[in-house]
Amino acid sequence: MRLALGLDTPKPDIGAVLAYHGYVQIDPINICGRMHDLILRNRVAGYREGDLMRYLHGASAQGEKAKPLAADERVAFEHHVPGTGILVAFPLEAWPHLLGAMRGRTKYRSAWSGRLTPREKALAPRLIEEIAARGPLSSDDFDDPRRAQRVWGAAKLVKATLQKLFFHGRLLIAQRANNRRRYDLPERVLPARVLAQPEPPPPETARWCVRLKLRQRRLALLTREEARLVEDAIQPVTVEGCPTLYCLREDAPLLQACADPSDGNAAIDAREHAPRLLAPLDPLIYDRRLTAALWDFDYTWEAYTPPKKRVRGYYALPVLVGTEIVGHVDPKADRAERRLQVVSRRIRRGHAVAPTLRDFARWLGLKA
Numbered sequence: 001m002r003l004a005l006g007l008d009t010p011k012p013d014i015g016a017v018l019a020y021h022g023y024v025q026i027d028p029i030n031i032c033g034r035m036h037d038l039i040l041r042n043r044v045a046g047y048r049e050g051d052l053m054r055y056l057h058g059a060s061a062q063g064e065k066a067k068p069l070a071a072d073e074r075v076a077f078e079h080h081v082p083g084t085g086i087l088v089a090f091p092l093e094a095w096p097h098l099l100g101a102m103r104g105r106t107k108y109r110s111a112w113s114g115r116l117t118p119r120e121k122a123l124a125p126r127l128i129e130e131i132a133a134r135g136p137l138s139s140d141d142f143d144d145p146r147r148a149q150r151v152w153g154a155a156k157l158v159k160a161t162l163q164k165l166f167f168h169g170r171l172l173i174a175q176r177a178n179n180r181r182r183y184d185l186p187e188r189v190l191p192a193r194v195l196a197q198p199e200p201p202p203p204e205t206a207r208w209c210v211r212l213k214l215r216q217r218r219l220a221l222l223t224r225e226e227a228r229l230v231e232d233a234i235q236p237v238t239v240e241g242c243p244t245l246y247c248l249r250e251d252a253p254l255l256q257a258c259a260d261p262s263d264g265n266a267a268i269d270a271r272e273h274a275p276r277l278l279a280p281l282d283p284l285i286y287d288r289r290l291t292a293a294l295w296d297f298d299y300t301w302e303a304y305t306p307p308k309k310r311v312r313g314y315y316a317l318p319v320l321v322g323t324e325i326v327g328h329v330d331p332k333a334d335r336a337e338r339r340l341q342v343v344s345r346r347i348r349r350g351h352a353v354a355p356t357l358r359d360f361a362r363w364l365g366l367k368a
Contacts, residue, residue, distance in 0.1 A: 004218040022215040023088035031315040038279035068175040102169035113167040136174040136182035
């Protein structure tokens with residue numbers, strides 16, 4: 001698995017990871033680095049904290065007065081995986097496959113991403129007009145104190161409306177200022193050649209979505225319908241104690257190498273003993289059922305779990321050693337004191353994580 005997921009052979013740059021995995025999940029929570037940075041740290045040679053946002057929006061795109069990338073300079077963009085609320089970084093090739101989902105959201109009820117309410121519908125033209133005239137804007141740039149109703153994470157009517165216009169593809173994220181989104185018109189964010197691509201037929205996009213799932217996780221559970229859509233591109237994988245799993249055919253040799261101790265690649269992998277900290281939503285452990293079955297590790301990301309019900313901690317990072325997950329560390333970056341605190345840790349006897357934590361602290365610009 002770790003071979004297929006790119007953990008042993010870091011890619012030269014972010015573009016190579018996006019081309020291989022299809023996307024990288026984005027999350028704003030920053031306890032000890034953001035989710036996307038933690039995922040990419042293990043997959044891109046020389047990756048620095050914040051590099052994904054620089055790649056998406058420009059070298060200084062996170063500054064308050066930064067100039068966003070021109071549309072023809074873009075090589076990737078932020079949007080949601082169809083049928084989900086998962087925000088990710090996509091390569092440009094994904095755009096036409098998102099069009100059907102964008103159009104569909106304008107027709108169903110959802111306070112977060114669905115059709116505009118009457119108040120939002122009345123407000124939307126003014127927001128788009130001001131963005132067209134002034135350039136990328138965030139919700140704080142509009143003088144409108146009205147509150148939204150029943151919208152998770154969007155207290156202001158302006159913020160809720162901008163968010164829906166983004167979900168519908170009428171606005172896109174052009175840059176971030178201290179992680180706050182700034183929206184602009186699609187034609188000023190993406191190259192004209194990308195926006196001009198026709199929407200593929202629904203079956204083609206459905207097939208693309210299944211392949212995307214397999215590219216992201218490399219080994220996955222599929223429904224009968226999902227398997228039918230990509231039957232010419234997949235191979236079933238049998239693992240004791242698991243339902244039938246599937247991988248892309250091109251990944252089969254890598255997975256076989258891990259399982260076959262006589263294979264040279266397997267021997268190299270078995271000698272990998274340096275502990276590695278995994279992001280809570282790393283593709284290796286994304287599916288809790290598979291994590292339990294394949295790694296004998298029952299893990300849930302507990303950031304949204306009530307404190308009294310947490311088992312491992314708010315932002316616990318699983319620890320991968322060779323071909324085993326040996327425990328977790330729950331770190332917290334104290335930026336003011338420039339120190340990495342360890343809230344809790346539980347590591348199997350015989351494994352030392354102190355050197356790994358010191359390296360992690362240095363990556364964050366902190367002391368362990």
